[in-house]
Amino acid sequence: MTKLIYQNTFLYVAFLTLSLIACGQNKESKKPQNQDTSAVTIFKTPDEWKKILNKDQFGVLRNKETEAPYTGKLLYNKEHGVYKCAGCGSELFTDDMKFDSHCGWPSFDKEIEGGKIKKIEDNSHGMHRTEIVCAKCGGHLGHLFDDGPTSTGMRYCVNSLSLNFEKTEKVVQQQYDTITLGGGCYWCVEAIYEMLDGVKSVESGFSGGKVANPSYREVCMGTTGHAEVVQIVYDNKKTSLDEILKVFFTVHDPTTLNRQGADVGEQYRSVILYRNAAQQKTATDIINQLNKEKVYDEPVVTAVQPFKVFYKAEDDHQDYYNANKSNGYCKMVIQPKIEKFEKLFKDRLKKN
Numbered sequence: 001m002t003k004l005i006y007q008n009t010f011l012y013v014a015f016l017t018l019s020l021i022a023c024g025q026n027k028e029s030k031k032p033q034n035q036d037t038s039a040v041t042i043f044k045t046p047d048e049w050k051k052i053l054n055k056d057q058f059g060v061l062r063n064k065e066t067e068a069p070y071t072g073k074l075l076y077n078k079e080h081g082v083y084k085c086a087g088c089g090s091e092l093f094t095d096d097m098k099f100d101s102h103c104g105w106p107s108f109d110k111e112i113e114g115g116k117i118k119k120i121e122d123n124s125h126g127m128h129r130t131e132i133v134c135a136k137c138g139g140h141l142g143h144l145f146d147d148g149p150t151s152t153g154m155r156y157c158v159n160s161l162s163l164n165f166e167k168t169e170k171v172v173q174q175q176y177d178t179i180t181l182g183g184g185c186y187w188c189v190e191a192i193y194e195m196l197d198g199v200k201s202v203e204s205g206f207s208g209g210k211v212a213n214p215s216y217r218e219v220c221m222g223t224t225g226h227a228e229v230v231q232i233v234y235d236n237k238k239t240s241l242d243e244i245l246k247v248f249f250t251v252h253d254p255t256t257l258n259r260q261g262a263d264v265g266e267q268y269r270s271v272i273l274y275r276n277a278a279q280q281k282t283a284t285d286i287i288n289q290l291n292k293e294k295v296y297d298e299p300v301v302t303a304v305q306p307f308k309v310f311y312k313a314e315d316d317h318q319d320y321y322n323a324n325k326s327n328g329y330c331k332m333v334i335q336p337k338i339e340k341f342e343k344l345f346k347d348r349l350k351k352n
C-alpha cells in the first residue's frame with residue numbers, strides 16, 4: 001500500500017513536471033522567424049498587375065506606397081480567419097497573430113511559418129527600416145519593427161490594401177463531452193468520478209463486447225466480451241479529458257492485464273473507449289508519457305479503442321458505493337481508492 005501511494009504521488013508530480021516543460025517550450029524567439037531569400041515566383045508586368053489589382057492596391061503592392069493611417073478596412077477586424085497577400089493569395093497571417101498596436105495599420109506579432117514573407121533593408125525617407133514583402137509575388141506589405149508588446153517582440157505593420165481576409169468559422173468546442181472508461185469494478189470508478197468537479201453525470205454499465213443488453217450476471221461470467229465501464233459526461237469549462245484520464249490512471253492499476261486486484265477476468269480490463277480522434281490522441285499521449293517516464297514499474301496495458309455502444313447496468317448497480325457504504329467490498333476496496341483520490345485531487349472535488 002505504501003508503494004502504491006508513493007507511486008501515485010510520483011505520477012501526480014510527473015504530470016506537473018511535464019506541464020511545466022511544455023509551457024517552457026512555448027517561448028517565442030525574438031528573431032524574425034524566417035529570413036527566406038528564395039526568389040519571387042510570380043512575375044507580372046505593371047499592366048498585368050493593373051488588371052487584377054485596383055488603383056490603391058497597385059500603389060501599395062507594386063509602388064511601395066503607404067495607405068493613410070486609420071483608413072484600412074482590416075485595421076479593426078477581429079474575425080477569425082486568414083490574411084492573404086492581395087496580389088497572389090499567399091497566406092501570410094492568421095487572426096490569432098493580430099493585435100491592436102494603435103499605430104493606424106493592421107499589426108501582427110508573427111507570421112505563418114514557411115518563408116512567406118521576405119525582409120529587405122530599407123533606407124528610404126531618411127530612415128533605417130526593414131521592409132516586408134510577399135516572398136511569392138514581391139508585393140510590398142509594410143514594415144517590420146522590433147517594438148512589439150507580445151512575447152515575440154515583433155510588430156509586422158501591414159497595409160490593409162496589401163491583404164485580403166478570408167473568414168473561417170472557428171471550431172467551437174462543445175460544452176459537454178462524453179468518455180467511456182473501464183478501470184476494473186465500475187462501482188469504484190463511478191464513486192470517484194461522482195466527486196470530481198466538472199463531471200455532470202456518471203453511469204455504470206458495459207461496453208466493448210458483442211452481446212446486446214447484457215445483464216450484470218452475464219458480464220460477470222466473462223463470456224460477453226464486455227468490460228465493466230463508466231460513462232462520464234463532463235463539462236469542458238470546468239474539467240478536461242486530460243484531467244479525467246489523470247484521475248483514471250491514479251485510481252486504478254493500468255499495468256495488470258484483465259485484472260484489478262482480486263477482480264480477475266476480461267470484464268475488469270483497463271480500457272479507454274474514445275468517440276473521436278481528439279480523445280484518441282489525448283489517451284495515447286498520456287499512455288506514452290506514463291511509459292516514457294516509467295511512472296509504473298510495468299508497462300501500461302490499457303487498451304485504447306473506438307466506442308461503439310454502451311449498455312447501462314441494472315438500477316441497483318448505479319451509485320452503488322453511496323448506497324452500500326457498509327458493505328465489505330465497499331469498505332475494503334472502494335474506500336481506500338476514494339481516500340487516495342481525495343488526497344491527490346483535494347482542490348478538484350465538487351463543492352457541495
Ligand SMILES: [Zn+2]
Nearest residue numbers: 085088134137
Ligand atoms: Zn503575394
